[in-house]
Amino acid sequence: MIHETTASMAEWRVKLRSRLGDDIVLSESADMLPYCRDWHGDVTSNAVAVLRPRSTEQVAQAVKLCSELGLSIVPQGGNTGLVLGAVPDADANQVVLSLERMNRIRQIDADDFSAVVEAGCILSELKDAIAEKGMFFPLALGAQGTCRIGGNVSTNAGGINVLRYGMTRELIFGLEVVLPDGSIFDGLSTLRKDNRGIDLKQLFIGAEGTLGIITAVSVKLTPYPDQVATALLGLASLDDAIKLFRRARRDCCDLMSAFEFMPPLAFTLAKEAMPDLPIPIAADYPAYVLMEISGSGLVDIDDLMGRFLEAVMEEGIVLDGTLAASQTQARNLWLIREGMNEGQAKRGMHLRTDVSVKLSQLADFVAEAERAVAEAVPGSTCVSYGHVGDGNVHLNVLPAAEAEPEQRLEQIYVAKGAINAVLDRYQGSISAEHGIGRLKRGDFEARLSPVRRHLLTALKQAIDPGMVMNPGCQLNFPANS
Amino acid sequence: MIHETTASMAEWRVKLRSRLGDDIVLSESADMLPYCRDWHGDVTSNAVAVLRPRSTEQVAQAVKLCSELGLSIVPQGGNTGLVLGAVPDADANQVVLSLERMNRIRQIDADDFSAVVEAGCILSELKDAIAEKGMFFPLALGAQGTCRIGGNVSTNAGGINVLRYGMTRELIFGLEVVLPDGSIFDGLSTLRKDNRGIDLKQLFIGAEGTLGIITAVSVKLTPYPDQVATALLGLASLDDAIKLFRRARRDCCDLMSAFEFMPPLAFTLAKEAMPDLPIPIAADYPAYVLMEISGSGLVDIDDLMGRFLEAVMEEGIVLDGTLAASQTQARNLWLIREGMNEGQAKRGMHLRTDVSVKLSQLADFVAEAERAVAEAVPGSTCVSYGHVGDGNVHLNVLPAAEAEPEQRLEQIYVAKGAINAVLDRYQGSISAEHGIGRLKRGDFEARLSPVRRHLLTALKQAIDPGMVMNPGCQLNFPANS
Numbered sequence A, B: 001m002i003h004e005t006t007a008s009m010a011e012w013r014v015k016l017r018s019r020l021g022d023d024i025v026l027s028e029s030a031d032m033l034p035y036c037r038d039w040h041g042d043v044t045s046n047a048v049a050v051l052r053p054r055s056t057e058q059v060a061q062a063v064k065l066c067s068e069l070g071l072s073i074v075p076q077g078g079n080t081g082l083v084l085g086a087v088p089d090a091d092a093n094q095v096v097l098s099l100e101r102m103n104r105i106r107q108i109d110a111d112d113f114s115a116v117v118e119a120g121c122i123l124s125e126l127k128d129a130i131a132e133k134g135m136f137f138p139l140a141l142g143a144q145g146t147c148r149i150g151g152n153v154s155t156n157a158g159g160i161n162v163l164r165y166g167m168t169r170e171l172i173f174g175l176e177v178v179l180p181d182g183s184i185f186d187g188l189s190t191l192r193k194d195n196r197g198i199d200l201k202q203l204f205i206g207a208e209g210t211l212g213i214i215t216a217v218s219v220k221l222t223p224y225p226d227q228v229a230t231a232l233l234g235l236a237s238l239d240d241a242i243k244l245f246r247r248a249r250r251d252c253c254d255l256m257s258a259f260e261f262m263p264p265l266a267f268t269l270a271k272e273a274m275p276d277l278p279i280p281i282a283a284d285y286p287a288y289v290l291m292e293i294s295g296s297g298l299v300d301i302d303d304l305m306g307r308f309l310e311a312v313m314e315e316g317i318v319l320d321g322t323l324a325a326s327q328t329q330a331r332n333l334w335l336i337r338e339g340m341n342e343g344q345a346k347r348g349m350h351l352r353t354d355v356s357v358k359l360s361q362l363a364d365f366v367a368e369a370e371r372a373v374a375e376a377v378p379g380s381t382c383v384s385y386g387h388v389g390d391g392n393v394h395l396n397v398l399p400a401a402e403a404e405p406e407q408r409l410e411q412i413y414v415a416k417g418a419i420n421a422v423l424d425r426y427q428g429s430i431s432a433e434h435g436i437g438r439l440k441r442g443d444f445e446a447r448l449s450p451v452r453r454h455l456l457t458a459l460k461q462a463i464d465p466g467m468v469m470n471p472g473c474q475l476n477f478p479a480n481s
Helices: A006-020 A029-036 A056-069 A125-130 A149-153 A238-251 A265-273 A303-313 A325-345 A359-376 A404-427 A443-447 A450-463 B006-022 B029-036 B056-069 B124-132 B147-155 B236-250 B265-275 B299-316 B329-348 B359-376 B405-425 B439-448 B450-463
Strands: A050-051 A072-075 A095-097 A105-109 A115-116 A171-177 A185-187 A211-222 A227-235 A256-262 A287-295 A322-323 A379-383 A394-400 B049-051 B072-076 B096-100 B105-109 B114-118 B172-178 B186-189 B213-220 B227-235 B256-262 B287-295 B319-321 B381-385 B392-398
Touching: A006 A056, A029 A050, A029 A095, A056 A072, A056 A095, A056 A171, A056 A211, A072 A149, A072 A211, A072 B124, A095 A149, A095 B213, A105 A125, A105 B006, A115 A125, A115 B439, A125 A149, A149 A211, A185 A211, A185 B299, A185 B450, A227 A238, A227 A303, A256 A325, A256 A379, A265 A379, A287 A303, A303 A322, A359 A379, A359 A394, A359 B236, A394 A404, A443 B006, A450 B186, A450 B450, B006 B056, B006 B186, B029 B056, B029 B096, B056 B072, B056 B096, B056 B172, B056 B213, B056 B287, B072 B147, B072 B213, B105 B124, B114 B124, B124 B147, B147 B186, B147 B213, B172 B359, B213 B236, B227 B236, B227 B299, B227 B329, B236 B256, B236 B287, B236 B299, B236 B359, B256 B329, B256 B381, B265 B329, B265 B381, B287 B299, B329 B381, B359 B381, B359 B392, B392 B405
Parallel strands: A050 A095, A072 A095, B049 B096, B072 B096
Antiparallel strands: A105 A115, A115 A211, A171 A185, A171 A211, A227 A287, A227 A322, A256 A287, A379 A394, B105 B114, B114 B213, B172 B186, B172 B213, B227 B287, B227 B319, B256 B287, B381 B392
């Protein structure tokens, strides 16, 4: 949808510069490129401008001006999203508003178990600063060296510690948000308990910038878990892995912090990405679990892991296992998990999914979906792995090695259809943690009940009647005009 | 605001009966009384009728009919709310819609760590049924033998286990809600992770029935904590109690499940309510903490509590303590906490508050607020106790014993003003867990920023444009007309 000619593109840029200042506005294509291309490099788009405000007030000013000029806004954090929620689409009247310059940690209060941070702070920098005070912010994901906390909140990011600490939503005390009319919602409280009616901040968590721009966040801290036990275990099946999870959930109580499932192919893929990576377990078990228990203070984590592994190996649920004897060894076990991702990327364009079903149906679902893919796309390879304790797997599909780019696209499309057809029978979710963005909008809308659509539309109209915020993301509302 | 004459009251009742059936409708004053009087008996009101549907479809039918007749609806669960959110006010066109007959547990799936239950199920019945399957639903509050899960969700109830498991919001996977237009929002999934955009169910949690009627809930279960260690500890001050909490949070990690602060007066009050209750600790320490650690499986809870107490007593943070040696002894310790509440009730009408501030400021706040009350209401007695690990205290005020009813009311009013003035300086919350209802509406509205008011109004208009749902609760929107 092209609203304006190139002439007015130039006019917009002049107005943005004159009103917001040259310092804030990028408009050269080369400068804008990193903000207009997604994390995987699948999509490269363009924008009227990229705005890089330094303060909440500048964000508010930018929002008001864009609204006045008829421009819509795509908010962006670290641009590590996996569903094209933070890059502009083909529409010609979009600006990207990057929060990257709002990266200050405003306060870390260990005595209050809280911190306040601007949206553009890189997650790992926040985690490190918090760790220096002996505290811990549990959100942990592969992109943490690049993603920014505002984006994590906007997408309600998941990651490897969800089973213990919850999604990002559960780690948040408060938010500061610039609303589509340029007003500022000041909800940056660090109160642990505040039950004054409808909790407005919930609206913006997971909204992917469609209702406002998160500019700052207050987060919940826990004591730093200075004891960590990490084990890589070999099992007979995914079904046994789920049995093991149930057992661990009870035996290790609330001290289990990660439980990741991997197929044997994980090692091959990890080796393709990191040839020198040590693999300290035989690679011929049908299923693997990377498990972590952690804690602080008087609990004895090593002892707990030891007794747990002894019990489950004696019972035959776990066939083989290796326990990290040092932080380096633990890090190397996690590198297998990360290398598996890189290895998939090295094999070229492939289907990435992020689905969830009921935990009690997960093994059946994966078996059925993998069969469906094998039938629909002969020669392709399924890589099913992930946060099985949450009922969440990344059931990815690598097209046949010999497939040409167009064939790959076709195979990805067909495989996705096959998986989703099974998923729908299991009443699963097409997005357990990545969000909807623009990538999954079609699949999302196709499954949206009329009641939900009505509520989402009513909400959008109530909060962003001008349809300024992130058009085309999540739902295809009419653009502002 | 009287909309209609008594004649149309009769007409309404006839129409309700003829369209919904006699079985559903109560309209005799004596029958309606228990639904029109609040838990504490402070307010007795009246209603056009009390509707008691047996199914979601009947709720939807009732909502549509009320909307058609110009009646507004006050949803009610167990009617144990503390802020008059579930009893009608003086308005003449209100019906109470009680969920008490929708009390089926639809499903408990221990393998999935989930259960699905209708809104009218009594909390303790749900907890018991879940415990029979070896699982645990952590919501725990004094009213649990009477309150109903739908009301718990509508008020986002807190209770004694919040510090470990979170508020009700964090215990919920999904909701079924009848919306103000009579349509049904079917969000009863038990997926642990589902990140498909804006999380609509969050709107209804804590909305106290102002946006719809919760008819069923799917909840998150954890393994049953079959090991519990309970201790009652004597300390030198609230400040030391908070130090102890910080220490316990680190030393006992995520295994601490309760940490309740009580003043020495707790014992006097408990004895007034339960004269035979054993008090197994000297009653002359300035501060007490009732602390619980719990867990399942391979963790050794008794050992952990033992080592923790040894350390903190050696360091002098804890001056004296008693550890429950049996379930009966643990139960008796909790009876002190409950008896303290009953004892306050026995002393007659008094101020009950439910405030929170930053944990790091709690001791200062309580000292300052108690001084302010002592100055403003000489002869009154402050009873400050509660969930200090959450920064949440019930800073209650008992008027002077000799005060007449009118004086008591006056003293309560003055004491509340004194506390709130201090609370505002600390940027605290007037409702940490009880909600707003009608009781706190004035205090809530007085502190509401224009941006929040705008958002709440926009939300209400978007979802309940006819203003059918729970008028006068939380905010004073115009009634439907």
